[in-house]
Amino acid sequence: MEEKENVIEEIKELLNNRKYHELKDILDNIEPADVAIVFEEFPDKSLPILFRILSKEHAAEVFVELDSDMQELLISGFSDYELKEVLEELYLDDTVDIIEEMPANVVKRILRHSAQDVRESINEILKYPKYSAGSMMTIELVDLKKDMTVEDAFMRIRRTGVDKETIYTCYVTDENRILLGLVSVKDLLLAEQNEIIGDIMEQNIIYVNTLDDQEYAAQTFEKYDLLALPVVDKENRLVGIITVDDAIDVLQEEATEDIEKMVAITPTDKPYMKTGVIETFKKRIPWLLLLMILSTLTSGIISMFEESLSVCVVLTAFIPLLMGTGGNSGGQSSATIIRSMSLGDVEMSDILKVIWKEIRVAFICGIVLAVANFAKMMILDSANIVANGYSPALIAAVVSLSLLVTVVFAKLIGCVLPMLAKKIGFDPAVMASPLITTIVDAISLMVFFNIAVMILKI
């Protein structure tokens, strides 16, 4: 942290004194991701100067790390020549990522200044739906033929590998680009020079289809500990590869998305600090409104029992306790199930096992909570209850019994709803805490008032 402040101070001073050579030395020795962080501290007008100071290759790496607003700003200031120079240094999948965030006129300009073959490849990848494996792949890979020797393979890697994002897994294809096998550079290094690729290649290949979901592709990396994953089309032709750094980004995005849905926010790709007030508002208000309207249900239930409540006002004091504990119990179950489904630990076929487990956990939790609550009410609330003309033990029994029933209902709903949502094709994360809490609120009130009416005969 402090180091970062010092570096920024130093850069500011060098920039003000136009000591560009020293500035270049400093910036070229900072990792691209960190240069991007440093750039954020400077006003927009300094950006083009700072960027032009960077050495050519470093500049392209930094460009990829900048956020899309800064990228757009820089592109609009680039001469055609400069734009071309940066584009030439970029990996194809990074270019596609950048294009996806740019307005149409900038996209056109980028495509116009890309080499013909690059332009065709970009258009190829842009064809795939957002969030598909095809949209996150790069087509830059090292491909080999079955009858090559290890020596041939190394020659090919040396000749073509400079521009490829990863060379450590090479893919063996036939004349129709059908994927036949793969061979890692480690295998190549440990093999004899005259061995034939077809003999040493791994034919058990893990791959995804272009239209597979990006989350599925990312989870495949996690499951099989991969560095790269081939992407094939419907005819099993190799069209590209996904690299592990992009898989990590997708896994992180998906976890963030789950969390956002779990607290009733419409997911966004943008980091918090980059999202405007109005945009943040728009992501949050629909769910708040919907949930508020749903809570009309609970108001209705309370109104229904208004007479009983006015007879025994002391019951009102325990509504928040019941609703709160119910909501928390249901929230625990739903979040656990949602995350377990995301990680692939729980599948639809497990539903009966899940329900049976949650019921048992709920009973134990419910009994402990009921006993604790009974004791607490007898100690802390009995004076107030007596003052209202009721027996403390009776009121405590009503509340504790309601608590037990509520917890069981809450945990059951908390585990069943996300799984049902998935069954009918919705995202389970939508069935998270806030929605479940609202449903559990209504149920807990019905349970509470009915038990109260029965036992207290009000």
Place this chain on the structure above:
Amino acid sequence: MEEKENVIEEIKELLNNRKYHELKDILDNIEPADVAIVFEEFPDKSLPILFRILSKEHAAEVFVELDSDMQELLISGFSDYELKEVLEELYLDDTVDIIEEMPANVVKRILRHSAQDVRESINEILKYPKYSAGSMMTIELVDLKKDMTVEDAFMRIRRTGVDKETIYTCYVTDENRILLGLVSVKDLLLAEQNEIIGDIMEQNIIYVNTLDDQEYAAQTFEKYDLLALPVVDKENRLVGIITVDDAIDVLQEEATEDIEKMVAITPTDKPYMKTGVIETFKKRIPWLLLLMILSTLTSGIISMFEESLSVCVVLTAFIPLLMGTGGNSGGQSSATIIRSMSLGDVEMSDILKVIWKEIRVAFICGIVLAVANFAKMMILDSANIVANGYSPALIAAVVSLSLLVTVVFAKLIGCVLPMLAKKIGFDPAVMASPLITTIVDAISLMVFFNIAVMILKI
């Protein structure tokens, strides 16, 4: 899915008919991670047979993927010779992961049957605290010297690389094992055979310390798109490397942990389906109890205003609406801030910017919700309110005004508490939805009753 069922059926049949050769052919062609999934479908007694069918190298890879209960079961059935054979094939970091989950007597047996140097290395890694970078590293790496040529480097990789988990980044150290630089196999392949390592190595090295948190190490992979990360001790001596597959696991574990804390569950390393009922209960009950006791506060507040409430029972119906909307608003803010801090998008120094942004978002949300609620109450609830002898507009105004104030408080608390928690060294995720909801519940009631008493003069 269906394919999995078929394979399992086939294996069961071959196993029953003791056709072990065919079984071996099938199993050896399945990825280790998938073999582990298949094994889960078989009873414990079949496991040793199935495992012994696997070819030696494949067996070790499968062993790593099994869950710790199955590993323990297999180890207890292994002869000393078999145990030794499996251990010889394992990467060191995997052995350490296995040991960390085993009971003491099994650990002793594993250590006794490991080679002397492996045993020393294991003990070395076990010394580092759980969740530290040191505990997740492997000491198996390719190290080079500055004055080697590229040709020498390849010879060294070929000679020592077979047993190393990753060979794609080689580390250059001096005679005291101080880390001087690194060189990727890609660089080596693209360099001339007679170039000197010291001339082509990258000296700008990203590394972590043995005692750094594992989450920090994993985030470093994400930030810089690494395949491996060197780990150094206090004297800057290279002691090991972390590989990207382990970094992915840590990132996923940390996201799960955040989610669990956010819904008031004590985090666990075990997948849901592997956690017993009692264990699940133990992870959930402490928070449920604590939050229930905290909600005594809200009960107390309601009791304080019992007289006013008995004068105007109709107000009771709007308690769930206020508490629910407040809880949801606060939950949105806290989850957003907690996740943003985990991802490094929000830092402590941003606190004023965050507060200012949340206040503005809260005001817009609050006004929209208040207006919507006013309209809803005038349409749906006015009959009931009139029946209770109050003016609908007056009651609607009380509720809507309370709603606005509550939402602003909720969002403010939702963003401030996680940041303050971090400031004083707690995990921000603990300040998530349930705790914030409980605090917001109390505040919303105080706001509501005070506004009601003021406006309605009850």
